[in-house]
Amino acid sequence: MNLGSGQGFESGLKDFISIPDDLLRVLKLPYQQIQGELIREIAFTLYARGLVSMGIARQFADMSKRAFIEGLAERDIHFPAIW
Secondary structure, eight states, rough: OOTTSSSHHHHHHHHOOOOOOHHHHHHOOHHHHHHHHHHHHHHHHHHHHHHHHHHHHHHTTTHHHHHHHHHHHTOOOSSOOOO
């Protein structure tokens, strides 16, 4: 699983995580945005829990450092996460 390229991981995500159709229907997101949003939320959660570094979380989410830090602030996740 290659987290750096994005494509390798994202293309395998549907095989990695099973998301019930009921949940997909109630998410208030356009269908095309669901996968990217879920990947970003997983990245923020992994970082907040201290399970990965910011660099790894950003690669996983395919986000710039600035965008990732802004996302942390929006979610009230303190930067840097305490390890």
